[in-house]
Amino acid sequence: MNTESSPFHQGEQTVQSRMGVREQAEFLGRRTIRDHMPQQHQAFYQALPYLLVGHVDAAGNPWASWLSHQAQEEDAAVLDVEDARQFSLSLDAVHPMDPLRQALDRPTAVGLLGIDLSNRRRNRMSAVLEPGRTNDKPGRIKAKVRQAFGNCPQYIQTRAVKTRKNWSVAGSTAQSLAALSAAEMALIEASDSFYIASYFDDGGGGGETGADVSHRGGQPGFVRVDDDMTLTIPDFPGNNHFNTLGNIESNGKAGLLFADFASGDLLMLTGDAEVLWDSEETSYFEGAERLWRFKLKSGIRLNGALGIEFDFEQYSPNSLLTGNWAQAKAAEAAAAEQLTWLPYSVERVIEETGQVKSFELMPPAGLAPKFEAGQFLTLRFTVDGEYQVRTYTVSSAPSDRLLRISVKRDGVISSFLHDHVTPNMTIEARAPSGSFVLNKDKPSVFVAAGIGITPMISMIRESLFHGIKHRRAQSMVLFYQVRDESQLAFDQELTDLQAVLGDELRVVTLFSGTPDHDLASYGGYLNRNILKAELPLDDYQFYVCGPTGFMQKAYDSIRSVGVVDSKISAEAFGPASLQRDVDVSTQISVVTADHAVVEFVPSSVEQGWSPQDGNLLDFAEAHGMTPSSGCRAGHCGSCATRVLSGDVVYTQSTTYPVGEGEALICCAVPAKSMESEPLRLDL
Numbered sequence: 001m002n003t004e005s006s007p008f009h010q011g012e013q014t015v016q017s018r019m020g021v022r023e024q025a026e027f028l029g030r031r032t033i034r035d036h037m038p039q040q041h042q043a044f045y046q047a048l049p050y051l052l053v054g055h056v057d058a059a060g061n062p063w064a065s066w067l068s069h070q071a072q073e074e075d076a077a078v079l080d081v082e083d084a085r086q087f088s089l090s091l092d093a094v095h096p097m098d099p100l101r102q103a104l105d106r107p108t109a110v111g112l113l114g115i116d117l118s119n120r121r122r123n124r125m126s127a128v129l130e131p132g133r134t135n136d137k138p139g140r141i142k143a144k145v146r147q148a149f150g151n152c153p154q155y156i157q158t159r160a161v162k163t164r165k166n167w168s169v170a171g172s173t174a175q176s177l178a179a180l181s182a183a184e185m186a187l188i189e190a191s192d193s194f195y196i197a198s199y200f201d202d203g204g205g206g207g208e209t210g211a212d213v214s215h216r217g218g219q220p221g222f223v224r225v226d227d228d229m230t231l232t233i234p235d236f237p238g239n240n241h242f243n244t245l246g247n248i249e250s251n252g253k254a255g256l257l258f259a260d261f262a263s264g265d266l267l268m269l270t271g272d273a274e275v276l277w278d279s280e281e282t283s284y285f286e287g288a289e290r291l292w293r294f295k296l297k298s299g300i301r302l303n304g305a306l307g308i309e310f311d312f313e314q315y316s317p318n319s320l321l322t323g324n325w326a327q328a329k330a331a332e333a334a335a336a337e338q339l340t341w342l343p344y345s346v347e348r349v350i351e352e353t354g355q356v357k358s359f360e361l362m363p364p365a366g367l368a369p370k371f372e373a374g375q376f377l378t379l380r381f382t383v384d385g386e387y388q389v390r391t392y393t394v395s396s397a398p399s400d401r402l403l404r405i406s407v408k409r410d411g412v413i414s415s416f417l418h419d420h421v422t423p424n425m426t427i428e429a430r431a432p433s434g435s436f437v438l439n440k441d442k443p444s445v446f447v448a449a450g451i452g453i454t455p456m457i458s459m460i461r462e463s464l465f466h467g468i469k470h471r472r473a474q475s476m477v478l479f480y481q482v483r484d485e486s487q488l489a490f491d492q493e494l495t496d497l498q499a500v501l502g503d504e505l506r507v508v509t510l511f512s513g514t515p516d517h518d519l520a521s522y523g524g525y526l527n528r529n530i531l532k533a534e535l536p537l538d539d540y541q542f543y544v545c546g547p548t549g550f551m552q553k554a555y556d557s558i559r560s561v562g563v564v565d566s567k568i569s570a571e572a573f574g575p576a577s578l579q580r581d582v583d584v585s586t587q588i589s590v591v592t593a594d595h596a597v598v599e600f601v602p603s604s605v606e607q608g609w610s611p612q613d614g615n616l617l618d619f620a621e622a623h624g625m626t627p628s629s630g631c632r633a634g635h636c637g638s639c640a641t642r643v644l645s646g647d648v649v650y651t652q653s654t655t656y657p658v659g660e661g662e663a664l665i666c667c668a669v670p671a672k673s674m675e676s677e678p679l680r681l682d683l
Contacts, residue, residue, distance in 0.1 A: 028608030058102070112125040122151045125148045129142075189224075193216065200250050214244050221325050224325040236288060239608070267300075341430060347423060358404050358405070378430040398462055445476075480507060481510040484514060509522070627641065
């Protein structure tokens with residue numbers, strides 16, 4: 001690989017190699033990082049009334065700056081495009097007390113981030129400010145483009161943009177900071193985004209050879225204030241360029257900018273930075289791939305610096321998939337106590353049916369166990385002076401505030417729970433565990449009998465929550481077998497879930513004690529004919545839970561309709577031995593691209609794809625888009641998308657007949673031929 005002409009410097013290449021994406025990043029970088037602004041980038045930058053700029057001061061300290069005009073000014077553009085390789089910046093947009101002001105009297109390398117918070121679009125660029133060049137526009141400084149590339153909209157919260165009334169930069173004040181006060185700490189801890197400047201020095205002179213500025217976003221509390229000089233920050237999955245981390249690895253410096261969108265204050269910090277590659281804390285922070293730490297050297301607070309108001313609208317779907325430090329702390333504490341008996345408080349006892357009660361439990365303060373839908377809780381009781389240990393499936397979802405177990409009266413311990421456990425009592429339990437868990441990425445069929453419904457309720461509830469976060473629904477069918485209507489547990493809850501999920505959840509009830517029943521239900525036992533009648537063709541994952549005899553009959557019935565063993569998950573309550581008929585499913589062999597560039601038109605998003613990104617539907621959703629989808633298995637046609645140019649191949653069998661020039665993106669990936677040209681989709 002010829003690294004001399006690489007668009008990435010040595011620091012970026014080192015990190016890319018460490019993360020195993022060096023070849024992919026190089027391939028994509030050479031095709032998507034340009035030495036000029038494409039036409040759509042020119043129009044985008046020209047329309048923005050604000051812009052983020054990163055630069056390095058004479059002492060080698062990076063700073064992130066917010067350049068801004070008021071949103072409704074007649075000539076609000078901060079960046080004025082001359083042509084694809086040249087532009088100018090408005091001097092009036094640079095705050096009088098911003099450190100960038102001191103760099104405008106000499107050629108200065110800068111990184112630029114154009115970001116539209118109203119629609120989450122962003123592009124990045126590196127350039128050189130050239131104050132010595134003749135400028136026919138007073139009040140502007142010319143610049144020359146070095147690199148320009150697009151960025152996906154991950155982790156950007158949307159905000160409505162409008163001019164701040166009665167604002168003037170003359171009313172803005174500044175204060176220097178040697179440490180963070182309580183006010184600055186509060187601003188940082190409440191922030192759902194910030195901007196980071198960094199740079200790479202290749203020894204060619206100036207110390208600002210590779211200036212850059214980038215956006216970081218998450219949920220409030222995703223930046224941890226360790227003390228008045230130190231911050232710890234998660235790094236979430238991105239575009240695999242590793243521009244910022246590559247810069248930090250090369251020189252250990254960064255500049256941060258936090259905005260108080262309500263007051264218009266800006267907090268500008270510069271200092272030392274370090275990537276924490278092997279921190280154990282990473283595993284407890286939802287969505288984090290690694291952590292990094294910032295230590296303050298100096299800072300400036302610009303009070304009332306923004307002439308624009310930004311009213312919060314909604315979180316990025318990607319941000320909702322991440323956590324915060326309070327949650328990470330609780331998860332770490334719970335993991336440390338994984339095998340410890342802890343006191344859980346009984347918050348509520350609910351009568352589900354005449355034989356089933358639910359118990360809602362609150363874990364000890366500061367301990368929020370992470371678990372997956374379908375797992376069980378291990379409880380310990382003292383009955384007649386002796387310890388008794390039992391496991392009960394959690395029937396609440398991981399997203400619920402409380403842990404709920406639902407217990408059928410059937411034996412000494414379950415009777416003890418029914419007769420003696422009441423609200424405000426405490427019971428001992430260990431954190432949830434188990435391998436019978438929900439696959440959120442495939443249509444699901446739940447097959448339950450009696451109290452075997454409990455893990456299915458947890459899975460359905462979690463699927464609902466997951467669908468809201470991802471803006472995509474998971475198709476589910478529940479076959480629920482009981483003796484008669486009096487044995488139906490969670491009847492109202494299932495009705496409520498169906499009301500919310502609509503066609504995404506179908507419930508088929510079977511009454512084994514009644515040979516004949518009304519048309520809405522089945523009399524008798526689950527069998528092959530019922531499965532064939534109720535299940536449309538799809539690539540389901542099956543989940544089976546119930547008494548021993550039911551489990552085997554259900555498994556055999558599912559296998560009889562052609563479902564392979566690997567797609568049947570089973571969990572028995574009580575003693576059971578499921579005899580499996582194991583086979584090997586046939587795999588489809590296709591020649592896919594090892595790497596490709598996918599352009600979504602007219603969304604103006606261009607990103608690099610690799611096999612690890614999965615199918616094109618998953619890939620589009622991961623980059624902030626919300627294509628239509630249904631079965632996600634190539635059968636319903638909901639995801640059919642026009643292919644403007646290029647070829648795709650399918651990684652599994654499909655049944656929906658697509659037209660010429662279309663693709664089912666739920667099953668499609670770029671073909672091998674797409675390694676030499678972009679795949680363009682109408683999204």
